[in-house]
Amino acid sequence: MTWNFLPRPPRAPDPLVTLRLQIRLGELAAELRRVEEDPDVYARAHHWFAVQGAYDALLREACHLAGLPTETAPLRADERAGAGERLREELELSSRGWSW
Template sequence: MAWTFLARQRPAPDPLVTLRLQTRLGELATELRRVEQDPDVYARAHHWFAVQGAYDALLREACRLAGLPAESAPLRADERAGAAERLREELELSSRGWSW
């Protein structure tokens, strides 16, 4: 007797939502580079931490949307992911065709 298993497939994410996330990730990455390279930014460290936190939270949202494992707890506004976790999430998304 042959068994067939019906796997429940997740519906594909809305392409416009995906595009909006990718666009926002690109904007935040550009802003991070700008803050890093411009020594005259007012409150530079605070601005960098705020942008990095927003980037990390959006990266987690992108992972959730793409069905990738991300750390279980969502980031609060004042938290940032570690560099290793951030790199893992970026590489996972890139390997699935995401670009920003």
């Protein structure tokens, strides 16, 4: 008897995980706008950098979930993606139907 194994197609991401990521990206984007627009936010620069880092890390996670290539090194707490890389990731996700 000969076994013929065909490669399985990649599994589609769980729609609830995708939705949760989209919601969280939207919340972080709104928080960034709020910090930018409110000059009275305590420790404004620190708060902005923290939110931007969280947004970049979540954006990278969304890219992995969608099967998009990203920079190989994971972001650490003190790192943020460059503006060009962030824009590329946002555009790639948007072109695949993601919205936040």
